Amino acid sequence: METALVAAIDRVIAYFNARRLDLPDGFFDRRTQFVINGAPFETLLGQSPNDALILMLARGPAGFRFTAKALQHAIPDATIERGEVITDEDPFTVSTRLWLSGNLRGTGEAVNTVASVTLRLAAAGHVEVAEAVLDEPTLEKIRQARLKP
Numbered sequence: 001m002e003t004a005l006v007a008a009i010d011r012v013i014a015y016f017n018a019r020r021l022d023l024p025d026g027f028f029d030r031r032t033q034f035v036i037n038g039a040p041f042e043t044l045l046g047q048s049p050n051d052a053l054i055l056m057l058a059r060g061p062a063g064f065r066f067t068a069k070a071l072q073h074a075i076p077d078a079t080i081e082r083g084e085v086i087t088d089e090d091p092f093t094v095s096t097r098l099w100l101s102g103n104l105r106g107t108g109e110a111v112n113t114v115a116s117v118t119l120r121l122a123a124a125g126h127v128e129v130a131e132a133v134l135d136e137p138t139l140e141k142i143r144q145a146r147l148k149p
Helices: 003-017 052-058 060-074 136-146
Strands: 028-036 079-082 093-103 110-121 127-133
Touching: 003 079, 003 093, 028 060, 052 060, 060 136, 110 136
Parallel strands: 028 127
Antiparallel strands: 079 093, 093 110, 110 127
16 A cells, blocks of 8 residues: 555545645546446536536546535534555555544534545546445435535
């Protein structure tokens, strides 16, 4: 396991927890795809997933920032903690578990859930696909909280 990759993952988490939308240089490229529970993020935005504007919003650093901001809106005091980073036999795939905690906007209901995250890396070293799996009931609560002013 490359320690630089683990350090970059930890910086992304630290930035998120500090409510900063910064990213380590080169962590994502403009085509990095985000997937949640098997659905590419661009398919969840209600427009054609091939629309250039949708792809610009849903992919790469902009896609991460768009998603992080939406999560921070739904859970204003959201914090993330990381489990062990694991590489199996594929050196281009790493996985970890992230613990997400905080209180939902509007209801104040506590969220304390685990997301399984898999990062598929390009040969150049950046994240090509970031996939998260989260239990559907919690994901729906987050979606509903996002709609609250």
